[in-house]
Amino acid sequence: MHSQDKKVFILASIEEVSILRKFAILFLISSIIPMFLLYYIYLYKTRLGFMAMIMMVLGVFVGYFSIRSLLIKATDIARENRRAIEPFLSPQIIKEISQGENELVVLKHTFSALTKQLATTITELKNKNDELLALDQLKDDFVNNVSHEFRLPLSIIQESIRQITEGMFGQINEAQQKYLNMSLRNIDRLKTLIDIMLDISKIEKGKLELFKKNMDLRDVIKEVVSDLSQKIEKKGLKLKLELPAQPVEIVADRDKIIQVLINLVGNACKFTQQGSIEISARENEDSIECTVTDSGIGISSKDLPHLFSKFHQIAAPQEKGTGLGLVIAKHIIELHHGQIYVESQEKIGTKFTFTLPKNTAAPNGKAVDNEKNINRG
Amino acid sequence: MKKILIVDDDVDIVDLVENRLKKNNYEVTFTNDGDNGYRKAIEQKPDLIIMDVMMPNMHGGEAVKLLKANDITKNIPVLFFTAMNSYLPKGAELDQINVNGQLYPAITKPFEPNKLLAAIKSLLGE
Incomplete structure (x- = not known):
C-alpha cells in the first residue's frame, strides 16, 4: 500500500512537472515577446528601462520556480493528511482518493473527505450530548419529584404519631412514648435526608x-x-x-x-x-x-x-x-x-x-x- | 366557637387537620372536592375555608372563584392548602398563592401544625 502510494505520487509529480514546463514555456513566450517589443520601442534609451527589463525577465523565472515549489509542498501536505485520516475513511473514499489524477486532486478529495467525516462526527457528538442532557434532566426531575412525593406521606406519619404522643387519643404509657419518640426522631432524620438530596441536586445544577x-x-x-x-x-x-x-x-x-x-x-x-x-x-x-x-x-x-x-x-x-x-x-x-x-x-x-x-x-x-x-x- | 370548613380530597390529611383544629377549639366540617366545598360553604357559612388546590371534579381555584362571586360567601377568608410549591413565590415573607390573578394566603403540604394554626389565627383575627 505504502509503496503504491509513493508510485502514484511520483507519477503524478512527473506529470505535473511536464504540464508546468509547457505552461512555463507558454508563459515565457507570451510575456517576453511583448516585453522586448516594449523595450525597443520606448525604453531602450534609458538605463532605468534596461534595468526594468532585466527585473521583468527575472520575475518570470522566479514565478515559475515559486509555483513549482508550492505545488511540491501541497502534494507533501496531501500525502501527510491522507496518511493521518486514512484509518477514519471509508474504503469508497480511499478508492476515490487513490484514483485521483494528480496530487492536487488527491488533496482536494482528502480535504473534502476530511470535512465530511468531521461533520458526521460533530453531528454524532451533538446528538449524544443532547441525549445525555435529556437523561440528566430526567434524573433531576426524578430526584425532585420523588423527594416531594416522599414528604407528604412522611408528614402524615409524623403528624399522626405527634397526635398520639400528645395524648389526643388518651394517655399512653412510658414505653409507648419512648418508641413513638424514636419514630419521630427518625422521621426527622428522613426529612433531613430528603432535604439534603434536594440541596445536592440543586447545587450540582447550580440552582x-x-x-x-x-x-x-x-x-x-x-x-x-x-x-x-x-x-x-x-x-x-x-x-x-x-x-x-x-x-x-x-x-x-x-x-x-x-x-x-x-x-x-x-x-x-x-x-x-x-x-x-x-x-x-x-x-x-x-x-x-x-x-x-x-x-x-x-x-x-x-x-x-x-x-x-x-x-x-x-x-x-x-x-x-x-x-x-x-x-x-x-x-x-x-x-x-x-x-x-x-x-x-x-x-x-x-x-x-x-x-x-x-x-x-x-x-x-x-x-x-x-x-x-x-x-x- | 369558630367554624372551619376543610375542602381537601386527601382523607388522611383532612383527618389529622380535623383533630388538630378540634383540639384547638374550632368547629370543623369537611368535604372532598371543590364542587361540594362551594355548596357546603353557602349552606354552613363557615368563618374560614381551608382549600386544597388539586381535587377531582372542581379544583380549588375554580371553587374560590365561585365563592368570591357569591354574596353569601365572598367575605369568608380562604386559606389555600397545597402541595404545589411551584405556585408559591419563593422566599416570600408570607406564603401566598396566586389564584385567578389574586394572591391568597397559603400553607404548603407537608404542613407544620403550628404554622397552620398561626395562619388560621391571623386570618380569623384572633
Missing part, C-alpha cells in the same frame, strides 16, 4: 438560590442554639456563646445560614463526648466571622483535606450521617461570597470558621440572588 435579607447574626445563632440546646445538655456538654453587645448585621439567606449553623453545631455535638461547644460571632474590618469550636475527638490530618468533599464521612463512634452536610454548608457560604475553613487537632478539638462579607449594599426586603454556582462537586 441553589439565595433569598437574602438584612438580619442580625446573633439572632440566628440564638435560634439555632435554642433548637439544639436540649441535645447539647442531654450529652452533658457546656455551651458557651460569645456574641458582641451590638448587632452583627449581615445580608444573607436566613434559612440557609441556619442550615449551616445547625450542621456545624450538630457536628460539634455529635463528635464531642465531654467538654464544651463554643459559638462566637464578631465583626472584622471587612467581614463577619462566626466560629463553632468543640473539645471533641478532632479530625485526623488524613481526613482534614477531604472534609468538604462529597460523601466523605469520618469514622464516628456511634453517629451516622450522609457525609453531605459540610458539602452543602461550603456551597451555601461560598454562594454568599464568604469562606469556610476548619482547624482541628485529634483528641483536642475542632474549630470551624465561616466568614460573610460585610453588609455593604443592603437589599430591601426580599432580594433574590440568582447567581449560579459554578463551583461543582
Whole structure:
C-alpha cells in the first residue's frame, strides 16, 4: 500500500512537472515577446528601462520556480493528511482518493473527505450530548419529584404519631412514648435526608438560590442554639456563646445560614463526648466571622483535606450521617461570597470558621440572588 | 366557637387537620372536592375555608372563584392548602398563592401544625 502510494505520487509529480514546463514555456513566450517589443520601442534609451527589463525577465523565472515549489509542498501536505485520516475513511473514499489524477486532486478529495467525516462526527457528538442532557434532566426531575412525593406521606406519619404522643387519643404509657419518640426522631432524620438530596441536586445544577435579607447574626445563632440546646445538655456538654453587645448585621439567606449553623453545631455535638461547644460571632474590618469550636475527638490530618468533599464521612463512634452536610454548608457560604475553613487537632478539638462579607449594599426586603454556582462537586 | 370548613380530597390529611383544629377549639366540617366545598360553604357559612388546590371534579381555584362571586360567601377568608410549591413565590415573607390573578394566603403540604394554626389565627383575627 505504502509503496503504491509513493508510485502514484511520483507519477503524478512527473506529470505535473511536464504540464508546468509547457505552461512555463507558454508563459515565457507570451510575456517576453511583448516585453522586448516594449523595450525597443520606448525604453531602450534609458538605463532605468534596461534595468526594468532585466527585473521583468527575472520575475518570470522566479514565478515559475515559486509555483513549482508550492505545488511540491501541497502534494507533501496531501500525502501527510491522507496518511493521518486514512484509518477514519471509508474504503469508497480511499478508492476515490487513490484514483485521483494528480496530487492536487488527491488533496482536494482528502480535504473534502476530511470535512465530511468531521461533520458526521460533530453531528454524532451533538446528538449524544443532547441525549445525555435529556437523561440528566430526567434524573433531576426524578430526584425532585420523588423527594416531594416522599414528604407528604412522611408528614402524615409524623403528624399522626405527634397526635398520639400528645395524648389526643388518651394517655399512653412510658414505653409507648419512648418508641413513638424514636419514630419521630427518625422521621426527622428522613426529612433531613430528603432535604439534603434536594440541596445536592440543586447545587450540582447550580440552582441553589439565595433569598437574602438584612438580619442580625446573633439572632440566628440564638435560634439555632435554642433548637439544639436540649441535645447539647442531654450529652452533658457546656455551651458557651460569645456574641458582641451590638448587632452583627449581615445580608444573607436566613434559612440557609441556619442550615449551616445547625450542621456545624450538630457536628460539634455529635463528635464531642465531654467538654464544651463554643459559638462566637464578631465583626472584622471587612467581614463577619462566626466560629463553632468543640473539645471533641478532632479530625485526623488524613481526613482534614477531604472534609468538604462529597460523601466523605469520618469514622464516628456511634453517629451516622450522609457525609453531605459540610458539602452543602461550603456551597451555601461560598454562594454568599464568604469562606469556610476548619482547624482541628485529634483528641483536642475542632474549630470551624465561616466568614460573610460585610453588609455593604443592603437589599430591601426580599432580594433574590440568582447567581449560579459554578463551583461543582 | 369558630367554624372551619376543610375542602381537601386527601382523607388522611383532612383527618389529622380535623383533630388538630378540634383540639384547638374550632368547629370543623369537611368535604372532598371543590364542587361540594362551594355548596357546603353557602349552606354552613363557615368563618374560614381551608382549600386544597388539586381535587377531582372542581379544583380549588375554580371553587374560590365561585365563592368570591357569591354574596353569601365572598367575605369568608380562604386559606389555600397545597402541595404545589411551584405556585408559591419563593422566599416570600408570607406564603401566598396566586389564584385567578389574586394572591391568597397559603400553607404548603407537608404542613407544620403550628404554622397552620398561626395562619388560621391571623386570618380569623384572633
